Amino acid sequence: MVQIIVKNVAKDFGKKKNAVHALKDISLEVEQGEFLGIMGPSGAGKTTLLDIISSNDRPDHGQVLIDDIDMTQQHDRELAKYRRRKMGFIYQSFELLDSLNVQENIILPLVLNHAPKKLIKQRVEHMNDLLNISELKNRSIDDLSLGQKQLIAAARALINNPEILFADEPTGSLDSKSATVLLNYMQMINQREKTTILMATHDAFTASYCSRVIFIKDGSVFSEIVNSGQRTDFFEQVINMQRTIGGGSYFNVPENN
Amino acid sequence: MYLKIIRRGLYNFRDSYLIYILSCSFAITVLSVLATIVDDPSLQMVRNWHANLKSLMQGMMFIFAFFTFIYMIYVGGFFVKQQRQEFMTYEKLGMSRHIVAVIAFIQTFIVQIVAWLIGMLVAVILQKFFGMLLVYLMHVRMEFRFHFSMVAFHMMFQFFITSALIFSLVNALRVYWMQRKNSKRTRLHLNDFCKSLLGILGAMLFLIGMFVSIPLIQESKQTNVLDEILPGVMVVMLLFLVGSYLIYYGFLPLVLKILEKIKTFSYRGTNLFAYKYLRKRLVQNTSIIWFVTELSALALTILIFCFMGYQIVHSDYSNSYPFEISANQNTAKEIRNELNSNGSKVKKEYSSPVKKTIGQIYNQNTGDYEQRLVMAMPYSSYRNMPKMIRKNNPKINSHQFLEIRGNPQTLYTKYRDAKSSVIIQNQQTINKVKIGAFYPFGSAMFSEIAMVVPDEYFAKLPTKFSDTFYGWDFHGSDKLSHKFIKKIDKKNNPNSIRVKVGSNIEKSSLQEIPNSEDRDWHTNEYNQVPYVRQANARIQIRQLTGIFIFLIFIFSIALLIALGSLLTLKVLLKDDYEWRQLKTLKKVGLTENELKQIVRRETSFLFTIPIIFALAQSVIAAIVINVALKQSSLLSFGMIGLAYIALYGLVGILTFHLSWRSVKQRIN
Numbered sequence: 001m002v003q004i005i006v007k008n009v010a011k012d013f014g015k016k017k018n019a020v021h022a023l024k025d026i027s028l029e030v031e032q033g034e035f036l037g038i039m040g041p042s043g044a045g046k047t048t049l050l051d052i053i054s055s056n057d058r059p060d061h062g063q064v065l066i067d068d069i070d071m072t073q074q075h076d077r078e079l080a081k082y083r084r085r086k087m088g089f090i091y092q093s094f095e096l097l098d099s100l101n102v103q104e105n106i107i108l109p110l111v112l113n114h115a116p117k118k119l120i121k122q123r124v125e126h127m128n129d130l131l132n133i134s135e136l137k138n139r140s141i142d143d144l145s146l147g148q149k150q151l152i153a154a155a156r157a158l159i160n161n162p163e164i165l166f167a168d169e170p171t172g173s174l175d176s177k178s179a180t181v182l183l184n185y186m187q188m189i190n191q192r193e194k195t196t197i198l199m200a201t202h203d204a205f206t207a208s209y210c211s212r213v214i215f216i217k218d219g220s221v222f223s224e225i226v227n228s229g230q231r232t233d234f235f236e237q238v239i240n241m242q243r244t245i246g247g248g249s250y251f252n253v254p255e256n257n
Numbered sequence: 258m259y260l261k262i263i264r265r266g267l268y269n270f271r272d273s274y275l276i277y278i279l280s281c282s283f284a285i286t287v288l289s290v291l292a293t294i295v296d297d298p299s300l301q302m303v304r305n306w307h308a309n310l311k312s313l314m315q316g317m318m319f320i321f322a323f324f325t326f327i328y329m330i331y332v333g334g335f336f337v338k339q340q341r342q343e344f345m346t347y348e349k350l351g352m353s354r355h356i357v358a359v360i361a362f363i364q365t366f367i368v369q370i371v372a373w374l375i376g377m378l379v380a381v382i383l384q385k386f387f388g389m390l391l392v393y394l395m396h397v398r399m400e401f402r403f404h405f406s407m408v409a410f411h412m413m414f415q416f417f418i419t420s421a422l423i424f425s426l427v428n429a430l431r432v433y434w435m436q437r438k439n440s441k442r443t444r445l446h447l448n449d450f451c452k453s454l455l456g457i458l459g460a461m462l463f464l465i466g467m468f469v470s471i472p473l474i475q476e477s478k479q480t481n482v483l484d485e486i487l488p489g490v491m492v493v494m495l496l497f498l499v500g501s502y503l504i505y506y507g508f509l510p511l512v513l514k515i516l517e518k519i520k521t522f523s524y525r526g527t528n529l530f531a532y533k534y535l536r537k538r539l540v541q542n543t544s545i546i547w548f549v550t551e552l553s554a555l556a557l558t559i560l561i562f563c564f565m566g567y568q569i570v571h572s573d574y575s576n577s578y579p580f581e582i583s584a585n586q587n588t589a590k591e592i593r594n595e596l597n598s599n600g601s602k603v604k605k606e607y608s609s610p611v612k613k614t615i616g617q618i619y620n621q622n623t624g625d626y627e628q629r630l631v632m633a634m635p636y637s638s639y640r641n642m643p644k645m646i647r648k649n650n651p652k653i654n655s656h657q658f659l660e661i662r663g664n665p666q667t668l669y670t671k672y673r674d675a676k677s678s679v680i681i682q683n684q685q686t687i688n689k690v691k692i693g694a695f696y697p698f699g700s701a702m703f704s705e706i707a708m709v710v711p712d713e714y715f716a717k718l719p720t721k722f723s724d725t726f727y728g729w730d731f732h733g734s735d736k737l738s739h740k741f742i743k744k745i746d747k748k749n750n751p752n753s754i755r756v757k758v759g760s761n762i763e764k765s766s767l768q769e770i771p772n773s774e775d776r777d778w779h780t781n782e783y784n785q786v787p788y789v790r791q792a793n794a795r796i797q798i799r800q801l802t803g804i805f806i807f808l809i810f811i812f813s814i815a816l817l818i819a820l821g822s823l824l825t826l827k828v829l830l831k832d833d834y835e836w837r838q839l840k841t842l843k844k845v846g847l848t849e850n851e852l853k854q855i856v857r858r859e860t861s862f863l864f865t866i867p868i869i870f871a872l873a874q875s876v877i878a879a880i881v882i883n884v885a886l887k888q889s890s891l892l893s894f895g896m897i898g899l900a901y902i903a904l905y906g907l908v909g910i911l912t913f914h915l916s917w918r919s920v921k922q923r924i925n
Contacts, residue, residue, distance in 0.1 A: 056844075080848035087846075095841040098834070099533040108845055111529045117520060156845070 003164070003196055004030035004053060009062035010219075011048055022048040023059070024219040032163075033194040035187065037201060037210035039238070041245070044216045046200035047168055053198060054087055054166045055079040066164070084113055088157030088195075092169035094149045096141045096156075103137040106155045113160065127155040131185055147178025154182060158189060165189070167199040171206045183209045204242060208235035217245050259356070263364050266343070270336060272919050273829050277332055278372045280822035284325040285376025287811050288416070290387045291318040293380070293409040297388060299401050303800070310804055317808050321815070326420060328819050332826060333368075333424050337361060337431045339830050344432050354436045362429035369421035377413060381405060395803030396796075449514070452507040459503020463873075466496030470876060490877060497874045501550055505543045509866070510536050527851050530842060534855065535862050537835075542827050546867055549820050553871035556816045557901055558878035563809045564893045567802055574798050576700050577789070579646050580607070580728035581735050583698040584788035588745055589727040592788065595741050602732035609638030609697065612715065613722035613754060617680040617762045618660075618706060628758050628765050630783045631681065633708045634697065634726075635715035642697050643730070650693030658690040659709040661697075679708075682762050683719055698726045704754075704783035722754060722767055724785070734792065745788065756781040821908035824867070828860055828916045836923055843924045852924070856917045864909035872898050 011023040022045045030036050038046045051057035053064055055071045064071045066086075071079065088109075089095075096105050106127060110120050128134040131151050136144065144152065150170060157165055167186065171179035187209050190197050199210065207213045208231050214224040222245055227234040267274060295314050300306050337344075340361075347357050388401035447455070473489045513536040516522050523529050539546070584592050589608075596603055616631035636655050639647070653659045660679060679687045696703050710718070729735070752769065758781065759765040770782065831839075842852060878894070 077848055077850065080846060084846040089844060089846075091844065095844050097530060097838055097841055097845075099537060099838060100530065104529060107524075108529060111524050112526060112845075112847065112851070114526060117524055120524065 001032045002029050003032040003034075003067060004198075005063075005065040006049075006053060007063040007065070009049070009052055009059040009064065011045075011052060011057070011059050021219050023052070025062070026216070026219070026221055027062075028214060028221060030196060030198065032196055033190070035190045035197045035199070035209065035211045037199050037207040037213035038216060039201060039204075039207050039213055039242070040216035040222075041202060045219045046202070046216060049216065050166055050168055050198060050200045054089065054164075055083060084109060085160070086163045088160070088162035088165045090150070090153050090157045090165065090167040090170045092172035094153045094173070096149060096153060098141050100141070101137075102133070102139050102141065102144070102152055105141065105152055106137075106159055108156060109160045115160075123159050123161070127159055130158075130189075131155050145178070146173050147175070147181060150174055150178065150182050151185070154185060158193075158195070161193070162195060164196045164198065167197065169201055170199065171201065171203060176205075179206065204235060204238040207238050208232075213238060213241075215241055215245055259360060259363075262347070262360055263367070266340060266360070266364050267367065270339065270830075272915060273336070273339075273826055274368060276822050276825055276829070276915070277336070278368060278375065280332075280818050281325075281329050281369075281372035282376040282379060283818050284321075284328065284815055285373055286379040286383060287815055288318065288322055288325055289377055289380030289409070289413050290384055291321060291811075292412055293384055293405055294388060294391065296406050296409055297401075297404050299388070299392075299399060299404065302399065303395070303397050310800060313804065314808075317812075321812070322416070324819075325815075328823075329369075329372075329420065330424055330427060332823060333365060333428055334431060335826055335830055336364075336368075337428050337435070341435060344435060348436050354433055357436060358429040358433040361432035362425045365425040365428040366421055369417075369424055373417045373421065377417075391804065391807045393803075394807050396799035397803075449510075453511040453514075454507070455503050456507020456509070456511050459500045459506065460508045461500075462496045463500030463504055466493045466500055467873065469493050469496070493877055494874075497554075497877070498551065501870050501874070502543075502547045504870075505539065505547050505550075505866070509539055513539070527847065527855055530838075531855050531858055534835075534838065535859060538859055538863070542863065545823060545827050546863065549824055550867040550870045550874075552816070552820055553867055553901070553905075554874040556813065556820075557871060557875035557897060560809065560813060560897045560901075561875065561878045561893050563805065564897060567805065568893070570798065570802060574794065575645075576649075576695055578699050578701075578791035578794060579643070579696070580698065581731050581791045582737075582788060583702050583726060583728045585702070585727075585785065586725040588787040589725070591745055591748075592729075592737075593727075595737060596729065596735065599736045599738070601734075601736040604730040604732055605643075607642060607698075607728040607730075609634045609642075609726050610715075611724045611726055612718050612720045613724070613767060614718060614720045615682040615756055615762060615765050615767060616706065616708070619679075626680075628756055628762055629705050629781070630754060630756055630767070631706050631708055632703050633681075633710050633715060633718055635712045636709055637712050639697060639709045646695055646697055649695035651691040653691055653709065656711050658687050658711070658714075659693050660690045661693045661695065661703070661707040661709070680762055681708075681718070682765065684714070684717075698728050699789050701786055701789040702726055704785060720767075722769070735790070737790070737792075742790070752785040754783050754785065755779070756783075817904055817908070820867075821905065821912075824863055825908065825912040825915065828863055828912050829919055839920060840924050849921075852920065853917055856920055857913055860909055860913040860916055864905060864912070868902055868905055872901070 006026060006028045009023055009026045010021070013020045013022055026045075026049060038049060040046050048057065052059050053066075055064070055074070058072060062072070066082075069082075071082075074082070097108070100108070103124060107120050107124055110123060115123075124137075128137065131154065133148070133151055133155060136148060136152065141149065141152070150173070154170075157167075165186070170182060170186070174182065183206060186197060186199075189195050197210075199206070201207050208227075210227060212224060212226045215222045223241060225234070225237045225241060291314065294300065295311060295318060300311075303310070344357050344361070347360075348354060384405060385401060385403045388403075392399060392401045469489065470493050473486055473493065513532045516528075517532045517536075523532060582592060593606075612633045614631050614633060615628055617626045618629050618631075619625075620627050636653070639659070640655075650659060650661065658679070679690050681687065690708075696707055697709075753771075755768045755770050757766045757768050839852065839855075842855075875894070875898070
């Protein structure tokens with residue numbers, strides 16, 4: 001079942017002579033429970049597209065429909081509520097609040113939604129078990145490693161059981177081991193909880209965890225590839241597509257690799 | 258390149274700089290206006306201007322200049338602190354410390370130039386308005402002309418150059434020191450437990466201060482001597498000063514921490530973040546909030562004192578001059594004839610016989626009976642006096658006695674029955690008298706003590722010194738010419754009477770003594786003026802009160818702007834960490850309304866605390882006033898307190914809107 005429909009979305013930044021066309025007439029559809037990767041070189045428009053789909057930004061033209069609701073026609077207040085109820089976000093820079101401890105960071109979305117204490121407790125225990133972070137709950141954010149911080153960010157994104165998870169370069173700040181741990185968790189969540197995941201990345205290894213990857217170049221959808229089930233094959237496909245788009249060196253992948 | 262950095266630095270903090278520039282400009286405007294008014298040729302024509310008003314204005318100008326200087330140099334440092342990270346980055350990128358200091362110097366100098374130019378320009382525009390306001394308040398009938406003398410301009414220019422250079426240099430040095438590698442300051446860092454203990458101690462000290470001030474208020478109603486309660490007042494002030502700082506330092510953070518721990522409160526909406534955020538902002542700004550609180554309390558106290566002072570001067574003036582003219586029998590005829598001939602419209606004439614005798618009166622200060630001149634008037638004449646005079650004294654009936662004292666401390670007493678009796682020569686002891694403060698024909702007409710006595714008592718009172726006092730009220734003024742006043746002044750010298758004190762009151766006597774200007778005055782010698790005229794004092798009183806109201810008005814507004822802008826800048830100037838936190842909240846999914854609520858809470862918190870504590874502390878002023886002036890200051894305290902809340906509330910609302918605007922700009 002199609003959950004997200006993006007229709008002819010365009011977005012410019014700047015004015016007149018200095019205007020930059022971040023997105024040009026992009027259209028795409030995302031199935032419920034799909035793990036979609038959005039790839040492209042830096043400045044291609046990945047984050048802008050993610051922001052517009054997640055209703056954090058508004059397009060200049062076009063429509064974004066989620067569960068048949070036209071998000072572009074909703075009031076900011078309604079959108080904020082919708083985001084908090086149905087969406088979760090993981091950012092490259094984690095966006096954790098240093099003034100709160102680990103547990104407080106995780107439960108923040110539920111507390112903002114005025115969830116009952118009992119539910120908060122249940123969900124925290126569930127996330128602790130799912131992501132294996134029980135021993136971190138009373139620690140300060142400053143005391144965590146980068147990988148742990150991203151896990152906490154993921155726990156916060158998932159605490160309110162979102163239908164859609166947006167991840168913007170989630171492995172960008174992580175070493176390969178931490179990145180693998182996080183991606184395995186995301187895949188598990190996608191499969192177990194049937195959460196739709198939209199992930200922007202420029203890393204082929206990260207993208208290989210997706211069920212489908214769309215490639216953006218200069219603000220337009222250039223191509224897309226679907227994961228047949230074999231991750232190594234899919235990884236190769238992604239690398240090849242990167243070469244096609246950017247001439248290899250664009251993605252730090254040498255031509256003779 | 259450097260200019261670009263400077264321009265960027267100014268642009269990035271444009272909102273905060275604007276507030277700083279506007280508040281500085283206001284201070285500069287006031288300073289320039291005061292400087293020009295002091296030498297204004299129009300005001301040179303005003304009577305008494307050279308005698309005392311000019312020096313008063315000059316003194317106030319220098320006090321104002323001093324505080325303006327302190328404010329500008331202190332608040333100017335906020336911006337340097339705010340750009341700390343930026344300056345450190347320049348140094349890391351290879352820019353020399355000197356260059357970075359020069360950048361700070363130029364940035365500050367530009368801000369100073371703008372502030373001074375705006376301030377002086379506004380002063381030129383508003384000089385006439387301020388001058389007209391002053392002239393109006395002084396009740397001087399003249400046209401105030403615009404004048405900006407070269408002397409004033411030169412002085413302000415010197416002020417401008419000197420202060421701009423000093424402020425810029427200070428900021429440059431701040432930046433230079435900031436960049437020193439080993440400039441880590443050793444600061445005493447206490448853990449949360451110690452801070453909380455100190456906070457609890459502070460709360461206890463403050464509460465003790467409040468409890469101690471209650472008996473002080475009671476005591477203030479009983480005593481006439483300020484010295485008796487002064488040590489208590491000093492202790493309460495100390496308790497408030499130390500207590501309020503420790504409350505800000507440890508107690509309020511502790512309360513917020515407790516709220517954080519109580520899940521019923523903290524697990525509700527934005528509270529989870531807001532309590533921690535407020536605590537951090539409070540800890541960061543403890544000194545500033547305390548400083549604002551104490552200065553506000555001081556300002557409130559000064560305002561209450563000034564307001565009460567004004568009321569007393571006015572009351573004293575009314576007491577001295579209840580009629581346009583009062584006269585004794587020696588001058589009354591002449592004055593009446595002149596009034597008839599010059600066309601003065603007499604509203605009513607009052608008169609009363611007066612007998613002078615000797616009384617033995619209890620002196621509360623020495624605790625002893627003393628023989629004094631007593632001027633008695635009958636109840637029937639007193640009853641015919643205007644209501645305005647009688648209403649200020651305690652009510653008496655035709656059988657009661659009223660003693661009216663010239664002692665200023667009793668002027669405003671809540672009139673009590675005297676504890677001691679009064680003995681009048683050759684008369685029976687009067688066991689019970691009521692004490693009043695308002696002399697029927699004006700305090701100047703009576704010497705020392707006046708007594709209103711029953712008519713029968715008055716009739717039996719033997720004396721060889723009797724007189725009749727007259728008072729006139731007019732529609733308009735009395736129209737007495739200067740020439741006539743000179744004539745009666747020359748003709749009617751004041752009489753003097755001496756009380757020759759005997760071994761007891763019955764053996765004492767009154768003796769008239771010849772008047773000469775160079776004779777020495779002794780105790781128990783009394784002067785009887787032939788007349789008093791309201792118009793003579795009215796001009797001086799109006800000028801003095803006018804100039805006081807003008808200065809208090811300007812000082813209050815300036816203080817309000819200074820303290821308000823200090824808090825506003827503290828709310829606006831958030832560090833990078835705080836901005837990041839707010840941005841993160843937006844990304845996590847906080848709605849604009851929720852973010853707005855956090856900003857609103859922060860602003861309310863930072864503004865409400867100083868208001869509450871300043872009001873609580875200024876109660877000391879009420880105690881001192883109760884004792885020193887013997888008048889209940891509750892009404893003045895209430896009025897000034899409400900005005901303070903209203904004005905600070907307005908500044909708070911403005912700050913909230915500015916703060917929300919800048920937060921919105923930064924997070925979107």
